[in-house]
Amino acid sequence: MNTDEFLIAKTIELFESNTGWGDSDEWSNQDFVILSEKIQERTGVALSHVTLKRIWGKVKYDSLPNIHTLDTLVQFLGYENWRAFRSQNANWNASAKTVEQTITNGHYIDNKNEPKKNKSILKTVLFIAIPVALILTIVIVSGLVIAPLAMFGSAGKVKSAMERSNEKIVREVYTANEKKDWNTLRSLFADGFTFSSQGNDHIDIKLYKVRCWPNARNIKSFHIDNLVVVGNDVFVRYHSWTMDGKEMENTEYFKLKAGKIKEFTCFFGPGTSFPDNKAK
Numbered sequence: 629m630n631t632d633e634f635l636i637a638k639t640i641e642l643f644e645s646n647t648g649w650g651d652s653d654e655w656s657n658q659d660f661v662i663l664s665e666k667i668q669e670r671t672g673v674a675l676s677h678v679t680l681k682r683i684w685g686k687v688k689y690d691s692l693p694n695i696h697t698l699d700t701l702v703q704f705l706g707y708e709n710w711r712a713f714r715s716q717n718a719n720w721n722a723s724a725k726t727v728e729q730t731i732t733n734g735h736y737i738d739n740k741n742e743p744k745k746n747k748s749i750l751k752t753v754l755f756i757a758i759p760v761a762l763i764l765t766i767v768i769v770s771g772l773v774i775a776p777l778a779m780f781g782s783a784g785k786v787k788s789a790m791e792r793s794n795e796k797i798v799r800e801v802y803t804a805n806e807k808k809d810w811n812t813l814r815s816l817f818a819d820g821f822t823f824s825s826q827g828n829d830h831i832d833i834k835l836y837k838v839r840c841w842p843n844a845r846n847i848k849s850f851h852i853d854n855l856v857v858v859g860n861d862v863f864v865r866y867h868s869w870t871m872d873g874k875e876m877e878n879t880e881y882f883k884l885k886a887g888k889i890k891e892f893t894c895f896f897g898p899g900t901s902f903p904d905n906k907a908k
Contacts, residue, residue, distance in 0.1 A: 643705070802866070814837075851866060864879065
C-alpha cells in the first residue's frame with residue numbers, strides 16, 4: 629500500500645472519529661448521503677454520496693480519488709489541503725485495523741478476516757502471470773514487437789492507429805474545455821458538425837458556440853473514468869467539477885470521420901435523458 633493509500637485509510641478513521649458514527653464498515657447508504665451534506669455545509673464543496681462510497685470501498689473503483697476530492701475531505705477535518713495533510717502525517721503509523729487492509733479494485737479488504745480469499749487471489753494471479761510471462765518471453769526471443777498496453781482496447785484487441793488517433797482527439801476536447809481554448813476545440817470539429825443533448829437536437833457549430841461553449845468558463849476540471857474506442861465511435865464517462873465545487877457525472881458519444889468530430893452527443897447525469905420524450 630503506497631503513502632496516499634495509507635493516508636486515505638487514516639482519513640477514513642478520522643471521519644469515523646469526527647462523526648462519532650463508529651466503524652464505517654457498518655455505515656448505511658443513508659449515512660453517506662448525510663455525510664455528503666455535512667461536507668458541503670462545512671467546505672462549500674459538493675461530493676456525492678456515490679463518490680464517498682467509492683473512497684470507502686463500498687463501490688468498485690479502479691483508481692485513487694483525484695486531488696480535488698482529497699482536498700475537500702481533509703478540509704472537512706480541518707486541514708488546509710491534501711498536501712498539508714500529507715506533510716503533517718508523513719510518519720503516521722497505521723492502526724492495527726488499517727495495517728491489515730489492502731486496496732484491491734477500489735475496495736478496502738480486511739486480510740485478517742479473509743485470509744483464504746486473499747490466498748485464492750494470489751493463486752489466481754500466479755496462475756495467470758506465469759503463462760503470460762512465458763508467452764512474452766517466447767515472443768521477445770522470436771524478435772516480434774509487443775504492442776504497448778495503451779494500444780489495447782477493453783476486450784484485449786489491439787487498437788488500430790486510427791483508433792489511437794481518435795482517442796487522442798476526443799481527449800483534446802476535454803483539455804480544450806479546461807483551458808477555455810475555443811480555437812483548439814473548433815479545429816477538432818468537422819464540416820457539418822452537430823451537437824445533441826437535452827434540449828439541443830443536432831444543432832450546428834454556430835449554435836453550439838452560442839448555447840454550450842459559454843458553460844466552459846464554469847468548468848474547473850474533468851476526470852475521465854472510462855473511454856472506449858470502437859473504430860470511429862468513442863464513448864466517454866467522466867466526472868467534472870465546476871469552479872464553485874459542484875460535481876457532475878456525464879456520458880458522451882463522439883462520431884468521427886477522417887480525423888474530425890462529426891457528431892457529439894451528451895447524456896446528462898441522473899434525472900435527465902436524451903432525446904426528450906415528454907409529450908409536446
